[in-house]
Amino acid sequence: MHEVSLVRNVFKTLEDEFEPEEIDRIHTVRMKIGELSNVEPVLMQNAFEAVKMDQPIYKNITLEIDYIPTTVSCHICTATTRIYNYKFICSNCGAPTNNVITGNELLIHQVEFQDQLV
């Protein structure tokens, strides 16, 4: 995809959410990236490093990515199935289903801060 613009979105999202002095104290940003998001974690990491070089105010931030597999919930038998090779079929009852419960994630789910500098 267009990982550099997504990384810019990460920083924009942090700026919207936190005050500048809080951003200075961020040391880790954890993202959830789903298998269906069309985002490659390795390229996201590379883009993150490239944008950091461009914008030194973020130089102390490390990106950690949790890659989330695709799972669906069957609307007939309610079983949860891990989807492999994009075969959207319930492993319990065999019904076709595309009721995705995980795999679409593209979000920041945790931000870690250093303690307040006195």
Place this chain on the structure above:
Amino acid sequence: MAVDKSAKAARGTVQCENTTLHLLKANDFVADSIRKEMSEKNILVINMVSSAGSGKTTLLQETGRRLKDELNIKILVGDVETERDADRLRDVGIDALQIATGGICHLEAQMIVQGMEGLDLEGTDVLIIENVGNMVCPASYDLGEDYRVSLIATTEGDDKPKKYPKMFLTSDVMVISKADLLPHLPFSVEAVTNDALEINHQLKVIEVSSLNGDGVDAWSQWIKDKVAEKKEVLVG
């Protein structure tokens, strides 16, 4: 878009659950506002996605020729540069507006808002958005559409659904274009249909040839049916 800053004291670890920091949140917010506005205006919105060169514009030219006396059609067409596709659509008498993305590989909801401002939507039955030719990024961007339609040309090979699953997972219709070439190509309609239905069992499949006109009536009828359904919802 203004976002309220968190009231949480930023110390230690801050959990950001409830997807409040979703990276496509701004796009989805704008897409929802388009959906609401177009519902109020009673206008069907279709987002057409495919690889470059699969025949989106040619199919829309043929669709326009068939439907322009029955339906008020507006088209927004996205490309990285040039007015060419909009010119082609205007040549057959359809009101079309080009969105030049200037290097961006997909359309975003905000570009649709700006495009809509350039069209006279009064009395419009259907707004068709022809996305930038790309099977990856457009899949992730909601444009406020009612239906997403993927085109796959017989010349592209029948392995597209498995290569670009998200596109087919998020589509409502798969149009197989350039069907007139089927006798000359190792393309299996059955294989591509099976692969696509394995990803999304609710996909409707339509075969068309814009060149000889086969299937274009079925495709046009689908649009007319959806326009009628959208108006019924409003009346109901």
